Amino acid sequence: MDNTNILLSGYGIRPSVQRIAIMRYLLKNRTHPTADEVFEALREQIPTLSKTTVYNTLKLFVENGAAIYVGIDEKNARFDGYVEPHAHFRCKKCGTIIDLSMNGENYLPKEFNGDVEETFFYLKGICGNCKKNH
Amino acid sequence: MDNTNILLSGYGIRPSVQRIAIMRYLLKNRTHPTADEVFEALREQIPTLSKTTVYNTLKLFVENGAAIYVGIDEKNARFDGYVEPHAHFRCKKCGTIIDLSMNGENYLPKEFNGDVEETFFYLKGICGNCKKNH
DNA sequence: GTGCTTGCAAATCGTTTGCAATAGC
């Protein structure tokens, strides 16, 4: 009924109870959670879970391309299980982080002669919802 | 011979010995330094300078638009005295951060109905120099 | 002399590390 273990294996990551639960959480909750948020959400379902494991696992996911590191929040690292290239918008009022289907790689200046391996596109402002309910 | 004090005043920042020295450093050294790097560079010229002042001042600059916060380095906050909209590329090999004349605001999807106030465009990879001397 | 600025020391807090206990083949 759930193929998260297969997904992890596909990224070269050995599935474990903890790893599956964390990846499942990322995939079901597209809220770009912090490590702490993941930990708090899963500790009920896995009482022995430690924050260290959450940190290590999220790092492992990012290193293997199974998750994306979202550096839009200066205070905490955030994570995204949706790994297709896209941009992030963070509302300065409500803090919500929204995915934007946008990719900046195409807009590199011609004179740039390096190799781009990763692109991070962050935008900040006021989201449509906060504008409406201001 | 130097109008840094006028520049700061223009941003609504009262000039002081420390503030002028820090802004001058940012403008002369386009290396996107960390607060610590600024501190180390200036402590000789201002022996009483404290790291707290450097942190507070850089924060003040960013809040008033006199400098840009560069979040491309997950370990440290970096700062840029060049405030025109532009992107940053960080070489994974040598760590150098390069300015790129690029602005992502034009590439927003039409269905996005929020107000974008700030744009951060970060790229990582291998710079032309490291490619050449690999 | 009043208010802003500085700087020291201590606190904060997200994240990492060392290492022993545990689980999975």
Add this chain to the structure above:
DNA sequence: GCTATTGCAAACGATTTGCAAGCAC
């Protein structure tokens, strides 16, 4: 059994905060 994984406690390190002393107009 051997290796990888987990989790506790401690360490770490960048940044912030409290507050007293100093400076400027």
